[in-house]
Amino acid sequence: MSGKPRLTYFNGRGRMESIRWLLAAAGVEFEEVYLETKEQYDKLIKDGFLLFQQVPLVEMDGMKMVQTRAIQSYIAGKYNLYGKDLKERALIDMYVEGVADLMQMILTFPFSPPDAKEKNLDSIKERATNRYFPVFEKVLKQHGQDFLVGNKFSWADVQLMEAILAVEEKIPAVLSGFPQLQVFKTKMSNMPTIKKFLQPGSPRKPPPDAHYVETVLKVFKK
């Protein structure tokens, strides 16, 4: 028996948060090991745990999985969140990749220099409201279904939900022009596994703060 998946990462969102969301949405309990020092990180590398010397690392089903997208694809495939056929999978992949590009901007934001922060925030707002959210608003409007793909809960819905909440933290009124996404957000929030993940005490991590940035820079310092 493999036991619960074990996640190794910082005690913060970063690239692991999407994986936490997906496991939680699938109703899968997991353990976490937090990276706090450079020594810990160097030891993981020395012991051969990190295929490309990088985290996230997820130990599950006898594998030491690395590379965020590979991990997410595996979880989605295993827990039936990847559509019913190749074409649905293609749509899910397209949607997820688009959202990931938006999330990348949010991910790097805390690490940008203070004088670039305002510009970066404007970029996030512009991309969210002009490039990404309109696509999903249109998809939901056109088919009138609750979920993005195949009338069934999938990885795409989880990823979009995560992105909506992350952008709202920075730009609270960002969904004001997107009525379908507002309804979507409410529906997703009420799905039992997601509802549980959104409650205090869940493995969901808070927005990155100065301490998080400091820890990351310290651990990755050459």
Place this chain on the structure above:
Amino acid sequence: MAGKPKLHYTKGRGKMESIRWLLAAAGVEFEEEFIETKEDLEKLRNDGVLLFQQVPMVEIDGMRMVQTRAILSYIAAKYNLYGKDLKERAWIDMYVEGTTDLMGMIMYLPFQPADTKEKNLALIIERATTRYFPVYEKALKDHGQDYLVGNKLSWADVHLLEAILMAEECKPDILSAFPLLQAFKGRISNIPTIKKFLQPGSQRKPPTDEKFVAVVRKIFNI
């Protein structure tokens, strides 16, 4: 009848090259429509055929697919280059993400400021020889088989060959410490579909030179 896939991109490698490689390796003939000016890109955007206003875009099987990874995953699965089960797919995904990271560094090199080129090239060579190539060398050594995953040609092998050739363009003897990768390179290059792609006159694109960088900058306004 679906017809041949149609690729929309510039006349250079960029993010589309891996897609050209994979289609070619799978023995799939494809057409290309080249974006040569800013107006060409604007037209695609105004016609509403680019989901997130970006290329690559591939018309295939009635879909207008965007997002490189989504397109590659679809092609890999359709043409049986994605392993036989979830776990093999996970390994292929992990390996491909590694070569993607390496090729990403090489792809951006011509676009970097002249005074950082030397430093960035050194980093590419360091990463190739200490982070990425050792992983694939070891994988081949550990199982002693001809292909990276499941004793069968997969997307991972095609992607690795592409990465090896790109890295060699940076430093011709970059494989000197990797005997198994040298053998791998020879073997995979001799697969008939790949051999054909490596011959002059194929749809393989040349490395990006300074002149082409200027063209790309103009088209994408970067």
